[in-house]
Each structure stands twice: as structure tokens, then as C-alpha cells.
Amino acid sequence: MIRTMSLLKPVLWCCVILFLITGVSAFSVAKQVVEPLSILNPGDGVNVSYSVYTGSGTAFPSYDDLQFVTDLNDPVWFYSIIVNSVENVRPVDGGRMLTIAGFELGYRNQDEVVVKVLLKGKIPISASPGATKTLVKIQELDARGYVLPNTVVTIDRLIGEPTPPPTPAFGSIVVTSNPHRANVYLDNAYKGFTPLTLDTVPNGDHMVVIRLDGYEESSQKIVVMGNLLPVSAVLNTKATQIPTSATTTSATGTVTLKPGQTVAVSVPQSGSLSVTTSPSGALVYIDGVMKGVSPTTIPGLSAGVHSVSLVMTGYSDLKTNITIEAGKNSEYITGLPPVQKTPGFEMILALLSLCGFLAIRKIRR
Numbered sequence: 001m002i003r004t005m006s007l008l009k010p011v012l013w014c015c016v017i018l019f020l021i022t023g024v025s026a027f028s029v030a031k032q033v034v035e036p037l038s039i040l041n042p043g044d045g046v047n048v049s050y051s052v053y054t055g056s057g058t059a060f061p062s063y064d065d066l067q068f069v070t071d072l073n074d075p076v077w078f079y080s081i082i083v084n085s086v087e088n089v090r091p092v093d094g095g096r097m098l099t100i101a102g103f104e105l106g107y108r109n110q111d112e113v114v115v116k117v118l119l120k121g122k123i124p125i126s127a128s129p130g131a132t133k134t135l136v137k138i139q140e141l142d143a144r145g146y147v148l149p150n151t152v153v154t155i156d157r158l159i160g161e162p163t164p165p166p167t168p169a170f171g172s173i174v175v176t177s178n179p180h181r182a183n184v185y186l187d188n189a190y191k192g193f194t195p196l197t198l199d200t201v202p203n204g205d206h207m208v209v210i211r212l213d214g215y216e217e218s219s220q221k222i223v224v225m226g227n228l229l230p231v232s233a234v235l236n237t238k239a240t241q242i243p244t245s246a247t248t249t250s251a252t253g254t255v256t257l258k259p260g261q262t263v264a265v266s267v268p269q270s271g272s273l274s275v276t277t278s279p280s281g282a283l284v285y286i287d288g289v290m291k292g293v294s295p296t297t298i299p300g301l302s303a304g305v306h307s308v309s310l311v312m313t314g315y316s317d318l319k320t321n322i323t324i325e326a327g328k329n330s331e332y333i334t335g336l337p338p339v340q341k342t343p344g345f346e347m348i349l350a351l352l353s354l355c356g357f358l359a360i361r362k363i364r365r
Contacts, residue, residue: 070123129160
């Protein structure tokens with residue numbers, strides 16, 4: 001029994017080694033060329049050439065086969081086997097599958113064996129444009145005719161042009177100005193102060209207007225196409241004409257201006273008011289006109305005293321006066337007191353209703 005087990009050990013080791021070898025590719029693929037080099041479309045003719053090195057230091061297993069598979073229409077195979085630089089041209093073959101028996105490739109370990117292949121065919125009409133198509137699949141079959149998964153090599157190409165990603169329906173605008181804190185209007189609607197980022201702007205034509213007291217207005221027409229657009233403006237100060245001779249003071253001293261000469265003078269005429277309430281959501285009235293919902297910033301308020309009213313359901317109204325300074329942003333932050341209910345008020349109403357009901361019944365009797 002022991003002698004029998006000793007004789008079986010070399011056989012078992014040979015089986016293990018054979019199993020490991022059959023799981024590893026015995027070839028490599030190089031010199032892949034697909035023509036035409038331009039875009040391939042359904043129905044186009046195509047040539048695929050490549051070289052398979054089946055023996056270089058390790059001989060191809062004689063009990064395995066080398067197989068080529070294609071999905072091209074009207075395929076024709078041209079191939080030759082080159083052993084140590086001696087080429088043996090084989091007959092032209094057709095069909096979607098070409099199999100070369102292992103005994104044709106199984107030379108010595110020191111021999112160099114190369115299979116040179118040219119495949120001609122047509123891209124199927126049913127091929128999907130924008131998708132990748134496998135032109136040739138190169139694989140090794142074991143002695144039972146099964147494909148060794150680790151040996152599969154494919155030559156792929158894109159059919160048609162790749163499908164472009166869909167364009168988003170909205171884009172964004174980043175608005176900056178010099179000087180900053182200028183008012184931004186998008187399609188005549190006020191949006192805030194610069195620097196400002198506007199998201200979810202619908203695709204299409206838009207008008208961006210940038211205004212700042214004492215500076216010339218800047219307006220730009222833009223086209224949003226699901227992208228991020230920068231909008232920048234350098235605001236120029238308004239020029240005021242001096243009708244007669246006058247003097248003005250600069251950083252270097254007093255300058256005399258002649259009639260008709262202009263000087264850049266920045267004279268802000270209005271300011272803004274930022275209103276924040278706790279809780280938020282209060283209606284903000286300026287001089288009796290509703291201007292927004294807190295928190296909000298109201299621009300373009302003339303310099304001076306303005307009445308401010310805050311109205312919110314469930315809370316007491318607040319009224320106050322705010323002084324607006326030209327060229328500045330004033331802030332008003334306040335809490336809203338809840339409406340105080342009289343204890344037992346609902347009970348009194350219920351009793352009065354009951355008394356009235358009883359009185360009406362008595363009169364009817």
C-alpha cells in the first residue's frame with residue numbers, strides 16, 4: 001500500500017502542474033491595427049490585423065487549440081504561421097470562427113512561433129452608434145474544447161461618435177464688480193449685492209444689470225446653456241460738468257476748474273436696508289408699501305427717515321422708524337412677540353353663546 005502511494009505522488013504532482021499551466025495564457029497579442037483609422041459606422045468595411053506570439057521560451061500546449069471569433073459580417077481570414085522567421089501561408093478561411101489546432105503550434109521551447117492574422121469584414125448594420133464593438137476575440141481552448149477564461153483577449157473599437165451627455169436645463173452666473181456691493185438685476189428682477197452667485201438660471205438669453213449710486217450702470221446680455229458663466233464689470237464714476245469756474249480739493253491740494261471742465265464726483269443718492277426677524281417670514285412694509293419677506297435686503301431707499309412695519313400671522317405687528325444713509329446699508333434685526341391671548345376668553349364666548357341660545361328658546365315658547 002505504501003509503495004502504491006509512493007508511485008502515485010509523481011502522477012498527482014504532474015496533474016497539479018498540468019492544471020496550473022492550462023489556467024494561464026500560452027500566447028500574447030501584439031501589432032493590433034484596425035483600418036480605416038477614421039470613425040467606424042454600421043455597414044462599413046473594416047480590416048483587423050494582429051500577431052499572436054504562441055511560443056517564445058515556452059511552447060504552446062499541443063493538446064490546446066488557438067481560436068479566433070468575430071461578429072463582423074462576411075468575415076474572411078488570412079493567416080500564416082511563422083516559425084523562427086520562416087513563414088508558412090495557410091489557406092484563406094471564412095466564417096465567424098477560425099480554430100488552429102495545438103499540434104500546428106506546439107514546437108520546442110526555444111522556437112519562436114508567431115501567427116500573423118488579417119481579418120476582413122463589415123460592421124453589422126445592427127451595431128449601436130456610440131457603443132463599443134468587439135471586432136475579434138482571441139482565446140485558448142483546453143483539450144476538452146472549453147475556453148480558458150484567463151486567456152481571452154479582445155480587439156474593440158467605438159462605433160460612430162460617442163453620445164454627448166445631455167445639456168442641463170439650468171446654469172449658474174457669478175457676478176462680480178469693482179467696486180463691490182453693487183446692486184445686481186437679472187431680467188429686471190433684483191437679486192442682491194456683488195459678489196453674487198446665481199444658481200438654477202434657466203437656459204436662454206438673459207440681461208444682467210449692475211448698478212451702484214454715483215457710478216455708471218453696466219448691462220450685459222448673456223446666454224446660459226447649462227454652464228457656469230462669469231459676469232464682471234468695472235464701474236466708472238459719473239462725470240459732473242462744472243458750468244463756471246470753481247475749485248475742488250484733491251489729494252495734492254486745491255485745483256481750479258475752468259468752465260466746461262468735468263470732474264468725476266461720486267454722490268450717492270440712496271441706501272439700502274437689511275431686515276432680519278426671529279422667526280423669519282414676516283412681511284416687510286416700507287412707508288406702507290410691501291417690499292419683501294424677512295430676511296431681505298431692500299435697495300434704492302432714499303436718504304432720510306422711513307417707516308418700517310413688520311406683519312406676521314400669530315405675532316404682534318411691529319412699527320418703527322429707520323434712518324437711511326446715502327451709500328450705506330442699514331440693518332434692522334428684531335424678534336417678533338407672539339400675540340397674547342386672554343385666559344378664558346374662549347370660555348366666555350362659549351357661555352355667551354349658550355345664554356343666547358337659551359334666551360331664544362324661551363322666547364319661542
